Amino acid sequence: MLPSDPSRPNPAQGEVVDPAAQFSYPFSYFPAIPPPLPLSLTTLPEHACSYLPGKTARSRGVWASRVPAELYRRFMDAGFRRSGKLIYQPICARCRECQSIRVPVNTFAPDKSQRRAWRKNPDITVTIAPPMASDETYALYMRYVRQWHSRESAEDSPEAFGRFLYDSPTESLEFRYRNPLGQLLAVGICDISSDALSSVYFFFDPAESQRSLGTFGALYELQYTKANLLKYYYLGYWIKSCGSMSYKARFRPCELLGADGNWVPVPPDE
Numbered sequence: 001m002l003p004s005d006p007s008r009p010n011p012a013q014g015e016v017v018d019p020a021a022q023f024s025y026p027f028s029y030f031p032a033i034p035p036p037l038p039l040s041l042t043t044l045p046e047h048a049c050s051y052l053p054g055k056t057a058r059s060r061g062v063w064a065s066r067v068p069a070e071l072y073r074r075f076m077d078a079g080f081r082r083s084g085k086l087i088y089q090p091i092c093a094r095c096r097e098c099q100s101i102r103v104p105v106n107t108f109a110p111d112k113s114q115r116r117a118w119r120k121n122p123d124i125t126v127t128i129a130p131p132m133a134s135d136e137t138y139a140l141y142m143r144y145v146r147q148w149h150s151r152e153s154a155e156d157s158p159e160a161f162g163r164f165l166y167d168s169p170t171e172s173l174e175f176r177y178r179n180p181l182g183q184l185l186a187v188g189i190c191d192i193s194s195d196a197l198s199s200v201y202f203f204f205d206p207a208e209s210q211r212s213l214g215t216f217g218a219l220y221e222l223q224y225t226k227a228n229l230l231k232y233y234y235l236g237y238w239i240k241s242c243g244s245m246s247y248k249a250r251f252r253p254c255e256l257l258g259a260d261g262n263w264v265p266v267p268p269d270e
Helices: 069-076 112-119 135-148 158-166 206-211 213-227 243-250
Strands: 059-063 081-083 086-090 099-104 125-129 172-178 184-192 196-204 232-238 255-257 263-265
Touching: 069 184, 069 196, 112 213, 135 158, 135 184, 135 196, 135 206, 158 196, 172 196, 172 213, 184 206, 184 213, 196 206, 196 213, 206 213, 213 232, 213 243, 232 243
Parallel strands: 196 232
Antiparallel strands: 059 086, 081 086, 099 232, 099 255, 125 172, 172 184, 184 196, 255 263
């Protein structure tokens, strides 16, 4: 039996009540949208939230050695992402701040600042190939996490780097961005399916920050998505109150995955 809504008075005897009117609040999965197929998910230990100070975070997930691209696309439409071979989903208590975000590429229109970032980089060449870790990409990654994120950790070993970005259970691509001298400026790792490209991670040389490489990389991946007749570009999770994620919602129009499992357009003033 469904619980009654305590905010509504009990109907008088003989009164005709519309059942739908009793439950007019939006449907929401709890603790989160179920995976696209029946499986046992492991609840991971609680830890400090990386994006919202003072909050704790918890995820559930499954380790997968191989996931067909179309199945992984269905996982993304249920609010899952991957880190290496771990396919995970936030299930934080009393918090729904992490929302999956995507861009329908056929209607995307860059804004003024995005067009400016594109014009800063006419000299960059991009190669696209299956991901393959190298000393060059690892050195760039370490400069990025140390100088841009002020992070120094034993977890950033070459082996951990490979597991995090290059050990993929699904179809993936690596975008490498170079200047005319051949120097590696940035790297983007993406997953691909028959109608979508999903950004997994992007890192760049902090010494080249004036190029706005993060924005340029997203624009290049959007362009690749459209040129290959794919419909959606997935940007991972977006948190409205997290400043470091605000750039994601500037790729307009975009859509957010609701707690009921439906994608909805982000309002223009959001």
